[in-house]
Amino acid sequence: MSVPTVSLDRYTDVRPELADWMREQRWYASSEQSPALTRVGVWTLTDHKHQVGLETHLLLDESGPAPVLYQVPLSFRSSPLLGGERALVERVEGPSGSVYVYDAPHDPAFTRALLALMLDDEVTAGESPDGTEATGHHALTSPEIRVTDSRVLRGEQSNTSIIFDLVHLNGKPAQPVICKLFRVLSDGQNPDVVVQSALSDAGSRLVPRAVGSVSGSWNDPRVEAGRASGHLAFAQEFIPEVEDAWRVALRSAEAGESFEQLAKALGEATAQVHTELARLFPVHEASDADRGAIVASFRDRAAQALVEVPSLASQASAVDEVFAAAAEASWPAFQRIHGDYHLGQVLAVPGRGWVLLDFEGEPLRPLAERSEPDVTLRDVAGMLRSFDYVAGTLAQSDHAEAARAWAHEARDAFIDGYVSRSGLDLRAQRVLLDAFELDKALYEVSYEARNRPDWVSIPVNAIERLATRPR
Ligand SMILES: Nc1ncnc2c1ncn2[C@@H]1O[C@H](COP(=O)(O)OP(=O)(O)O)[C@@H](O)[C@H]1O
Ligand SMILES: O=P(O)(O)O[C@H]1O[C@H](CO)[C@@H](O[C@H]2O[C@H](CO)[C@@H](O)[C@H](O)[C@H]2O)[C@H](O)[C@H]1O
Numbered sequence: 001m002s003v004p005t006v007s008l009d010r011y012t013d014v015r016p017e018l019a020d021w022m023r024e025q026r027w028y029a030s031s032e033q034s035p036a037l038t039r040v041g042v043w044t045l046t047d048h049k050h051q052v053g054l055e056t057h058l059l060l061d062e063s064g065p066a067p068v069l070y071q072v073p074l075s076f077r078s079s080p081l082l083g084g085e086r087a088l089v090e091r092v093e094g095p096s097g098s099v100y101v102y103d104a105p106h107d108p109a110f111t112r113a114l115l116a117l118m119l120d121d122e123v124t125a126g127e128s129p130d131g132t133e134a135t136g137h138h139a140l141t142s143p144e145i146r147v148t149d150s151r152v153l154r155g156e157q158s159n160t161s162i163i164f165d166l167v168h169l170n171g172k173p174a175q176p177v178i179c180k181l182f183r184v185l186s187d188g189q190n191p192d193v194v195v196q197s198a199l200s201d202a203g204s205r206l207v208p209r210a211v212g213s214v215s216g217s218w219n220d221p222r223v224e225a226g227r228a229s230g231h232l233a234f235a236q237e238f239i240p241e242v243e244d245a246w247r248v249a250l251r252s253a254e255a256g257e258s259f260e261q262l263a264k265a266l267g268e269a270t271a272q273v274h275t276e277l278a279r280l281f282p283v284h285e286a287s288d289a290d291r292g293a294i295v296a297s298f299r300d301r302a303a304q305a306l307v308e309v310p311s312l313a314s315q316a317s318a319v320d321e322v323f324a325a326a327a328e329a330s331w332p333a334f335q336r337i338h339g340d341y342h343l344g345q346v347l348a349v350p351g352r353g354w355v356l357l358d359f360e361g362e363p364l365r366p367l368a369e370r371s372e373p374d375v376t377l378r379d380v381a382g383m384l385r386s387f388d389y390v391a392g393t394l395a396q397s398d399h400a401e402a403a404r405a406w407a408h409e410a411r412d413a414f415i416d417g418y419v420s421r422s423g424l425d426l427r428a429q430r431v432l433l434d435a436f437e438l439d440k441a442l443y444e445v446s447y448e449a450r451n452r453p454d455w456v457s458i459p460v461n462a463i464e465r466l467a468t469r470p471r
Pocket of ligand 2: 343363
């Protein structure tokens, strides 16, 4: 059987059916308007049975205030994919009959070829005529495995993750793998891939083991030189049937159970990851310029939060005083950090302890900024805020008061654990830590105003408390 051909040419002028389908997808950012799409590149994979066309289209959407580049893998079949009805993008009548176009992460022909690209040395996606390149890389200790099944993780928003069930070549079950396919592409390395791979390759068990990645380059009109490069996908060990720390913490607070030991262990794990990151990536002493840039970003964030929630104006001068005091404090060295650290980014793995995920940095920040060395206190502050969120979530319930005490104890224990492993006396850094916590709460105000307006009072209350705390 030959490869069904909806030719690349026919898909160059992005068909309205594809645009309509994209608009419905969770990863499509501006669903209130119709996409205005241009195809800037395509990379292909080869189906091992040579029956399915596998093309990943890079589509530039210029309908919003800034152009966004989406990665859209499609599979082309001459007959329907069994069970694939919900993944059908459209059916096109071609010269030699119907061609069924699918959202490829749901097509086993695509998922197998994608994993093979990352794991098998001889497989290459190569360069396409429009200059798009995609190259697979495997991690230091990638397993020799065979795919038995794959499925798309439900509930995700900004990316699409594919879970692979696997067996070793001898037929014994192997640890499953999760492959995150980045839906929105930017010029530059993805910090999640870089940081997690480095930790995993160094043998850390505090992150899932890295399995492989796909990196690429493409013609990108948004970039001055016209050419961009970055990560397209990242595969790592999937740890099945585990809960994240947010759920564990929320349940513990609701039940009135102490979280002290677990919070202390989380502080220890956080400090260990920071120590390892300082060993693996460049570290430098804080210069006046570094301090100045961060304090300026604090102030920008405060201004932005004020636009989104004008009632914060009554706190503005108290907030600024905290930032002014931080500018005068002594700062620890700059190094790589997690960058968007909260309870939802940590898995509770029985027999292994806490495992940290998603080193992508704050989604509201530009990619290039997220790879810069930063201050570890930012992560500490992120987690302290997250304990406060647990109490904030229960504020309207019968457990309100107990939840506040729960959060207080958890925050203390987390700090104790962190200090014991890092040697950094966080309590002596209180002024600076308060500033980072306040900054995170200001970020959360913008995040909640845009995504979960019902939750905005959680960071707003925290800002008031932090800004007016006696010092
Ligand atoms: N290696 C993994 N093992 C188990 N679950 C995972 C793994 N990676 C991600 N997940 C699950 O997927 C969710 C989303 O992952 P995350 O890396 O935070 O993606 P995103 O940046 O798209 O939010 C996590 O909260 C977690 O529940
Ligand atoms: O997980 P993401 O990288 O998408 O992070 C974003 O979403 C988080 C919400 O899920 C948000 O975190 C905020 O809410 C958490 C509770 O749901 C809370 O634990 C965090 O402390 C709070 O910041 C995060 O800020 C945002 O970047």
